[in-house]
Amino acid sequence: MPKLIIDDIPVEVPPGTSVLEAARSVGITIPHFCYHPALAIAAACRLCAVKLLDGPVKGIQMSCSLPAQDGMVVSTTDPEALKMRSLVIEWLMLNHPHDCPVCDEGGECLLQDFTIAGGHSRRRYQGKKRTFQNQYLGERIHHEMNRCIECYRCARFYQEYAGGTDFGVTGSAGRVYFGRFAEGALESPFSGNLVDICPTGVFTDKTGRFRARYWDYRFSPAVCQHCSVGCNTSPQNFQRELIKIVARRNDQVNGWFICDRGRYDKEYLNGPQRPRDPEVDGAPCDYRNALESAANRISEFCLQNGAASLAFLGSGRLSLEGCLVLSELARVIGAQACYFAEAGPAQGSLAAVRLLNEENAARVRDIEKAECITLFELDLMEEGAMLALSVRKASLAGAQVFRVGGAREGETHPLPFRYQEVATLDEVPFEGGSKGVVICGAGGKSPELLSYLASSGAKLVMLQPAANGFGASLVALERGAATLSDLVESGQVKAVACFEAEPPPWLLERVEVLACADWKLGATAKKASVFLPTTTWIESDGTSINYEGRAQRFLSSRPAGLPLKGLDSKYYSSETEAVSLHPPRVHRNEIPGGAEREAWRVMADLILELGGEPVNEPLTGSWGKLRDLDPEGEGVRIYDLLSTQDLS
Numbered sequence: 274m275p276k277l278i279i280d281d282i283p284v285e286v287p288p289g290t291s292v293l294e295a296a297r298s299v300g301i302t303i304p305h306f307c308y309h310p311a312l313a314i315a316a317a318c319r320l321c322a323v324k325l326l327d328g329p330v331k332g333i334q335m336s337c338s339l340p341a342q343d344g345m346v347v348s349t350t351d352p353e354a355l356k357m358r359s360l361v362i363e364w365l366m367l368n369h370p371h372d373c374p375v376c377d378e379g380g381e382c383l384l385q386d387f388t389i390a391g392g393h394s395r396r397r398y399q400g401k402k403r404t405f406q407n408q409y410l411g412e413r414i415h416h417e418m419n420r421c422i423e424c425y426r427c428a429r430f431y432q433e434y435a436g437g438t439d440f441g442v443t444g445s446a447g448r449v450y451f452g453r454f455a456e457g458a459l460e461s462p463f464s465g466n467l468v469d470i471c472p473t474g475v476f477t478d479k480t481g482r483f484r485a486r487y488w489d490y491r492f493s494p495a496v497c498q499h500c501s502v503g504c505n506t507s508p509q510n511f512q513r514e515l516i517k518i519v520a521r522r523n524d525q526v527n528g529w530f531i532c533d534r535g536r537y538d539k540e541y542l543n544g545p546q547r548p549r550d551p552e553v554d555g556a557p558c559d560y561r562n563a564l565e566s567a568a569n570r571i572s573e574f575c576l577q578n579g580a581a582s583l584a585f586l587g588s589g590r591l592s593l594e595g596c597l598v599l600s601e602l603a604r605v606i607g608a609q610a611c612y613f614a615e616a617g618p619a620q621g622s623l624a625a626v627r628l629l630n631e632e633n634a635a636r637v638r639d640i641e642k643a644e645c646i647t648l649f650e651l652d653l654m655e656e657g658a659m660l661a662l663s664v665r666k667a668s669l670a671g672a673q674v675f676r677v678g679g680a681r682e683g684e685t686h687p688l689p690f691r692y693q694e695v696a697t698l699d700e701v702p703f704e705g706g707s708k709g710v711v712i713c714g715a716g717g718k719s720p721e722l723l724s725y726l727a728s729s730g731a732k733l734v735m736l737q738p739a740a741n742g743f744g745a746s747l748v749a750l751e752r753g754a755a756t757l758s759d760l761v762e763s764g765q766v767k768a769v770a771c772f773e774a775e776p777p778p779w780l781l782e783r784v785e786v787l788a789c790a791d792w793k794l795g796a797t798a799k800k801a802s803v804f805l806p807t808t809t810w811i812e813s814d815g816t817s818i819n820y821e822g823r824a825q826r827f828l829s830s831r832p833a834g835l836p837l838k839g840l841d842s843k844y845y846s847s848e849t850e851a852v853s854l855h856p857p858r859v860h861r862n863e864i865p866g867g868a869e870r871e872a873w874r875v876m877a878d879l880i881l882e883l884g885g886e887p888v889n890e891p892l893t894g895s896w897g898k899l900r901d902l903d904p905e906g907e908g909v910r911i912y913d914l915l916s917t918q919d920l921s
């Protein structure tokens with residue numbers, strides 16, 4: 274392990290660590306643009322200059338590309354290094370448009386930060402600036418090439434990391450250009466990361482431009498709920514409107530990036546189609562009235578038909594808290610609790626959760642280091658897009674990738690790595706041990722397949738049909754829940770109350786829907802006699818367990834209620850005052866649309882109405898260990914916390 278001294282601080286780092294990273298490890302930030310921990314070194318910007326005072330290398334060096342060596346004595350503040358860095362900034366700013374006040378990146382721009390920190394405040398060069406034509410890159414990303422400082426982060430991410438082929442660098446010398454090779458929108462399903470990774474404002478998020486500055490946003494740690502990978506995000510809200518979603522680093526889950534679905538599938542969360550008001554028999558009312566009506570109808574139904582004829586249906590869309598309180602709600606009146614509408618998906622999810630354990634459940638690192646990866650009956654870009662980047666990493670390092678079952682119907686994005694199609698698992702040369710990984714789609718996990726995989730010795734990824742499918746399955750196993758379709762087909766259940774769950778049409782047809790609590794307006798919400806709106810993960814605190822059994826906490830980043838932007842004229846003092854971007858000037862005590870509650874709180878309120886004990890804390894018993902999870906941490910695999918054997 275090389276030992277060196279940086280700014281008089283002794284540092285010891287693993288071999289291969291750069292001087293820049295060694296400095297970071299003791300809290301010293303060396304200014305940088307082109308360096309990014311997730312990307313290969315380019316040493317393109319020259320901003321990370323430091324002075325080597327003694328040791329095997331001497332003089333001004335680029336710290337990002339210089340491996341730390343024994344005996345080095347490094348100064349990050351030597352006047353010669355400072356001078357070099359200030360000249361680099363001045364040189365980069367020669368052509369930069371100096372348009373921070375009208376740039377959407379302003380306030381969260383690395384170039385702005387290091388320019389100000391480096392003391393550059395006066396433009397000495399009076400010549401003409403170099404200018405470029407911008408490209409249309411699609412409806413999501415705006416291009417402003419004049420702001421480019423040629424750090425190559427975008428090209429390295431897009432091509433090397435994400436496997437995109439339609440975007441990169443062209444030109445030479447003083448006129449290098451970062452853009453598409455042909456007209457049209459960016460094709461990579463990871464292209465939104467260009468916004469995060471560019472250290473200046475070349476790529477800005479068109480879906481949220483000019484709405485607010487960084488310091489205006491309300492944000493907190495969130496976990497993406499669009500698939501069971503559970504990527505870490507930071508939703509940025511302004512005046513109750515979700516403006517942008519950006520990636521949040523978690524090396525155990527998504528590294529530094531997210532897919533475009535996780536970043537851009539947000540319209541529904543703000544949009545007018547989202548149901549905001551409680552309803553009884555289709556008529557809007559307040560939360561209390563709706564709650565009392567739901568409780569009354571549930572009580573009446575149970576009186577007439579017996580409580581066992583009623584099922585409370587949840588799903589993997591519920592947080593872990595929701596799943597736990599659902600079973601408590603059912604217990605209070607003796608009704609059924611179900612976490613799955615249909616037997617097929619239930620069988621696969623439950624069996625997968627039973628099968629996985631600390632040894633065989635693959636981590637992201639296992640995928641990246643695997644030598645043989647098998648994709649079994651899945652559309653990876655749809656069911657777990659970020660894992661495709663892990664498979665790509667392994668493939669670039671020489672792993673063989675096999676695909677069983679071929680392309681799925683409706684696949685829209687090609688996989689960003691080479692693979693060989695095989696007809697059956699028998700054709701895969703399983704080596705077993707830690708070097709083989711099998712990734713299974715959410716469907717098609719038959720008992721035969723699972724026992725075959727269990728004996729293969731490979732590490733397993735079992736994707737779930739919903740973000741918290743693993744959590745819902747764990748609770749179902751722990752509490753012995755049945756599947757709704759079984760209960761309906763056997764004639765046991767005649768009515769349901771659904772919590773963030775959507776039974777398929779054939780099943781919905783066969784039951785009365787006494788109540789529905791959801792943030793989506795689906796067929797169940799439309800059929801329900803009582804509707805109660807719930808908050809999404811953006812407005813909720815909760816816990817979600819991803820495909821590998823990793824529990825992660827997320828926190829609410831905005832209050833419930835309608836965004837101020839576009840508020841209906843009924844909320845303004847007069848219709849003429851109703852302008853789309855200005856908040857109403859009348860004071861109101863209630864937030865419009867603010868009747869939404871976290872699903873578990875709706876259930877807890879129902880429990881009280883139905884005569885049960887108050888539920889103030891949903892994570893109790895062995896689940897209570899999850900309460901202290903750090904939402905900014907890496908999460909924890911439940912195998913360390915709970916005994917899954919006891920659950921089956």
Ligand code: SF4
Nearest residue numbers: 421422424425427471
């Ligand atoms: S566009 Fe941005 S990320 Fe790409 S080279 Fe220019 S400054 Fe760097």
Ligand code: SF4
Nearest residue numbers: 497500504532535659
């Ligand atoms: S891979 Fe899944 S969890 Fe991650 S950002 Fe994409 S949709 Fe969200």
Ligand code: FES
Nearest residue numbers: 316318319321337
């Ligand atoms: S960060 Fe080292 S040269 Fe750019």
